[in-house]
Amino acid sequence: MMSFKQQLFSGVIWTTIEMAINRSFKFIIKLILARILFPEDYGIIGMTVVFTSIISVFSEMGMGAALIQRKEDKLSKEHFDTAFWTGILWGILIYLIVVFFVGPFAADFYGEPIISEIIPILSLGILINPINAIHKAKLIRSLSFKKISIINNSSTIVAGVVSLILALSGAGVWALVFDAVVIFFVATPQWFYATKWFPSIKFSKKAFSEIFGFGLFTTGTQLFGKVNSQVDYLIVGKIVGATALGYYSLAFLLTSIARTQITQIVDQVIYPIFSKLQDEPEQLKRYYLKILRANTFVIYPIMLGIILFSEYAIPILFGDKWVEAIPIVQILSIGVIISMTTSSFHVLMRASGKPDLELKLSGIFSIVFFIPLIVGGTLLYGIEGTAWGYVIALLCSTFLNLFLMLKIYKIKLRETFGALILPFTITIIPFLVTYFILMTGLPWFIMVFIYAMLLLLLMYFFAKKEINEIRSIFLSRKVL
Known part of the structure; x- marks a missing residue:
């Protein structure tokens, strides 16, 4: 069994490998897509993501972070079971709100009818993310970054290939939509296989209150973080339009590759x-x-x-x-x-x-x-x-x-x-x-x-x- 320092070392190595493969592949795909597609396509996606990303914060309610942070002697199987079923039911509710209310509102807000068609597809991750988050929390707690790296890399590669095929086939903005969605569907069975964990049909009020209390603060923080990261997209899209938002989206993508991706690797380990x-x-x-x-x-x-x-x-x-x-x-x-x-x-x-x-x-x-x-x-x-x-x-x-x-x-x-x-x-x-x-x-x-x-x-x-x-x-x- 590896020591604590050896586990940290392994975590850094595997998250670095993930960055080298995952982020490089993503960048290459984005580069190719940017040459095929137009700023307006990126602008439409930027408008859509403003709403879907903010709503998606509520899908997992920060319970994954709560499970990671909780001390070993205060964590039981009931915490994982409760978090899983709470996330499933909550995700379904949030998805219905997005499809029937958020989608039509966003389309009217920007005057772009296609947004109401994109949002139900782009938001499918809201249903799946609570499932994946619990498995990921188990792997992070055990510092199993090798498994996380393999899952994330394989999912990214499959999604990138699908989006590239769609772009070359003339799918336009839908290539960007499926690039974001396919990842979840490819990753989910891998998470189950990696953890060998399946939830019991149990729910504990005590466990819920313990993880929800921490998760509530984390969710609030993530919500403000999403607002911070998307309000500029919201304002640019509304005031200046889709093409200008496309320019801004690409600029933000290029600068965040280093800041977000490299620091996320370190943050995930530390x-x-x-x-x-x-x-x-x-x-x-x-x-x-x-x-x-x-x-x-x-x-x-x-x-x-x-x-x-x-x-x-x-x-x-x-x-x-x-x-x-x-x-x-x-x-x-x-x-x-x-x-x-x-x-x-x-x-x-x-x-x-x-x-x-x-x-x-x-x-x-x-x-x-x-x-x-x-x-x-x-x-x-x-x-x-x-x-x-x-x-x-x-x-x-x-x-x-x-x-x-x-x-x-x-x-x-x-x-x-x-x-x-x-x-x-x-x-x-x-x-x-x-x-x-x-x-x-x-x-x-x-x-x-x-x-x-x-x-x-x-x-x-x-x-x-x-x-x-x-x-x-x-x-x-x-x-x-």
Whole structure:
């Protein structure tokens, strides 16, 4: 049987493999689809997802996260059975609401009748997600990331192939719809096979109240998170239209590939680890700062590289029809850099049993910062104003998070910025050098090579210790 450190090491390896295959394959499929389809197609999907993604938060009610967080001696089979059947019944109810009420409303809201046809299909995941979430929670608790990786990768590949076939057959926007839906149907039987778990027909009021209490806060947090992630799509789609939303959607996709996908891999692994360390605050703080540094050593170079080279790469990769997405990509990349200042803080709060605080923070971010800045920016400056509103909202949220990290977890500003200063310095120097050389007219693909070489040289000479420390987390298993 593997030790705790060995399990963590295995988890990192398999989630990294999942990223390499899953995310790379998804990106390639999106790249091909973007060349075949049009911004309007992405805009229609963006309009639809605004409603389906927000409603889908309620389908699982955060019970998967509650099952992961709950301590071993306070978790029984009844908790899993209760969560499963509650999720099934609740999912059916939510799906009926989506089909008969949300779909027609969304179509009328945007003046796009096809949305009422798309929503019932795109929302099928609401029925299936509660089933999958319980199985995934069991695998995460046991740190069985190899099984999770295999399921997610195989599902993504099948869905991508189906969507590509549909796009080449002239299905248009429906290729994007089925890309999102097929994943659930391919994954479900694999989850059952991986866990060898089938629910008993049991329901415990006590177990329900215990997991629902935690899940309620988590669901509220996820709801605010979805509102935050979709309100810009809602506003752009309503005010500026489907084509502009298509540009914005692609820009957000490109910038979130690094931020969301890489940090999600780390967050998925560290959530159960942080949960085990919730009674050891010093260990929790030390490990959090190491994860923060590791994340930024990866994300900073990617984001500054996107700012430098997106104006050359996007027309080549996606075609000239997407050139209007370039300034949006560059602006949102700045937002990613800002958000990395407190990356994984939400995982720290949830794992240490503070979902109520996470919920309050999400509410403040949505109501006080995000919505007003997005609305104002879009009305004044169109989709570029939307992007800048998003960036300013992230900056405000970061300041609030830094304050709370100090008050609750005793993580001082100098400790946070101490973890960030070297990754930022090592990245900003190649960025500035490359930027000024680009102005001389040297071919951009040569500058990509120069940028990468400068980064590697600076890391080799000035960050050996830090890189070795990061490797000790992910490779040498010297974690705690």
